[in-house]
Amino acid sequence: MPMPPRLSLLSRLIDDRDGAVAIIVILVAVPMLLAVGASIDFIRAYNSRTELQSAADSAVLAAAAKYKSGMPEAKIAKTIDAFLSANGEFETAVAGKPEVASDESELCLDVTDAVPTTFMNLANIQSVPIGIRSCAALPGVKQLEIALVLDVSSSMIEENRFTPMQTAVAGFLQAFSSNASLVDKTKISIVPFSSRVNFGLPNTGWLKSYNGTAAVPKRWTDPKSVYTSSSYRLSYWIDGVTPVMSTSKNYYWMGCVEPRADVEVRDNGAIGDGMGDAPPGTSAFVAMDANPKSGTSFCPPPVTPLTGDFAYLKKAVASLTSEGSTRLDAGVVAGWYTLSPKWQGVWGDQSSPAPISDSVHKVMVFMTDGEMNTKYEPNDKFDWICSQTQSSACNAFATAAMQTACTAMKKSGIEIYTLSYSTDADVVNIRNCATNTAHFFTASPATIKTVYETIAAAIRGDTLRLTQ
Template sequence: MTRSLKAFSRLLDERDGAVAVIVAIVALPMLLAVGAAIDFARAYNVRTNLQSAADSAVLAAASKYEKNMPKSKIARTIASYLSANVESKGAVAGEPEVSDDRTELCIDVANSVPTTFMQLARIETVPVSVRSCALLPGIRQVEIALVVDVSSSMIEEDRFEPMLNAVSAFIDAFSSDEAMKGKTKISLVPFSSRVSIGMDNTDWLKAYNGTPAVPERWTNPKAYYENGKLARWVDGSTPVVDTSKNYYWMGCIEPRADVEVKEKGSVGSLGASDVSPKTSAFVPQDANSQSGKSYCPPPITSLTDDFTYLQKAVSNLTSQGSTRLDAGVVAGWYTLSPRWKGVWEDESTPVDYDDSVQKVMVSMTDGQMNAKKTTDKFDWLCLHTSSEAACNDRALDVMQDSCSAMKKNGIEIFTLSYSNEADVKNIRKCATSTNHFYTASPSTIEAVYQTIASVIGADAVRLTQ
């Protein structure tokens, strides 16, 4: 007999009968209330476990769904998963519900929890029920931004070619998947100390700092690099000059954070923003005479389902320059943000944030933030900072603010650290979760990219409720 029951018994044994009657009248409802709380707590725990079981069942059914599949077949899959789960023994699932547009599958699952104390009030069970919904496969669109570090360390440390092979295999994983064809678009965002918008997008620029919107160096590169070999990017319009020292690409822009520091003394609302150039035009890199004009990567390839073009862009990447992680991350956002719909070549993308589309950024780097505060290369971001380290901290703040804003908008971020010298702390922090952070070496990078591709493909089926 419990301590509380013994105390109750002693009170009933009191010689004063009136006291015993009063205690009995008051104590019984109190015991029922305490007992009901215990029973409802048990019911709550059962409901939590039932929700987990229902979620697993609806995901399993959604992953096996085929067009016009009979509801009876869907119901059998759900029932088998529920019966295999010890927490949902005795649970009953209602008829599966497939939305009219065949984008979502929902189920209601009910069970009952036997009571203990509440049986004193002739309440033998507490009903519990849950609802779970999942997106159906083959319906959801996927937009992926591949942000790749092409700084000079990549080729100097023999990491560049393995990375190209890995990214190419990643694209193949989606182009060869019949279920993903027509549903997947991928952008390629090479970055080093800057990003290039390419010569097809010079109308995004503004004259600045006494220089024209489109620098003469971009339109007449032969006059600047007399001994270089002139070629064109895969877009057919962006020039590159290949000399014995470097690849001189055109079309790079100053990061907006740098421009804000120059104009206002600090990073403002644009530095970590996805505002399109229709709202705020970009400043050409040449407007900063100290930014190091040679350190410009190949142009961004906006979202496309032309995987042949993407593979050509990957195979033509070059490696040079320092590492502005913030520039790469923000540019990746540009290719995914609905604010840029109709700004890029494809008028239909990026689409709006919605459950019908999965937006993903996969960002890879082998280094640390490397803003320049030297005599020959000076980033405007470093104005008013005491040291290059302080300047890098400012750039990291911009990067993390951009990552946070993307995650708030539902963009899933995978990050990949590609060397022992990489800034693991900040790379991991940018990722959606610790499970979205990966490390790689030249011998493992292709396997890592394949793992990420598999995770993204699996995410095409996911819970919505």
């Protein structure tokens, strides 16, 4: 009896099941292989996108480092294209127009590319498009003015702290001179202090006669007439004008002045405006020689006013000498003189402090290894500031005056970092002078270089950082 047609068909399918399975496997395998291949292509595209992001980030950071206000778009693009083309993997990458924020706070860039496919090419998909966006902060500070106030009293050399300090400060200068985005925008002053502060012989016009003495002492203009012994050697500061008579142990620099506060206490019994930032045209200075019991105190090398000549600054630091006691108040106020807009034109046009504005960042970095050391013995060296308090209480009086200056500087918009360089230093008052506790540091000869590096990084801030 013949089989029904349906059963006959089923029987044939059963008999041919191996072939049918093969066809099904083939039909299923093709899209599976394409899916696996596509995932491989997408992984390659993802890796390329990551590499493109890194290359674009580097290009944007480089452009940000060279950016100056109002720079043409073409010049920014040239830097970016140079960085991208230097990376051979992205020869086909297309960079969009550099975008500078309206407030010049940020630089952004869009970059696109296409990654060729291998497996997806079977489905007629030749490439996978990739795109990234990279943004970097532009240096927000248009100009930096930094006063490095350095204690060069005798203890610095006696306790082997002097040379490490010089090395650390040289490193601080290098941190700015080697930064392409800041080197043309940064001016730094060097303000050494000990018993007094030295303005140098180029600035004798700031002096007035006082206490029966000439405005400019003969000792300064003719030092050999005073230092007659053959043990003294005459040489000059790097300004080529300010003389020093030195022996194998001591340096006698010319050019130091009495602190204004000292003169006011001697004249009036109290400090008036002596801890302020008045320029010499408003309040002339008095040569230290006018004080017969202070005129022979050790005088530090001259102040170097604001300059962007980093070679000169490094030479000034390398040429410093160490001697004398510690008048913290004199150092603080002298640092202010180099930053105060009231002194515009006083130091010379190239060293003139800029007006206070949002485009100028003014900073003082004050370093000392000691505490206030006024001289109050009437029969010995005698600081006029102690005229009313001829005892150790004079140190507290002078320290309070220093804090008055620190407070006024901070109110004027000057940021203050302070550095205590020994366990003998007056930590409390040094810290109180700083803008806040985060601006106060302690150091030793082993760590001072790192501390100055940290302060330099803090001042530079995030001038070169990615924002996206």
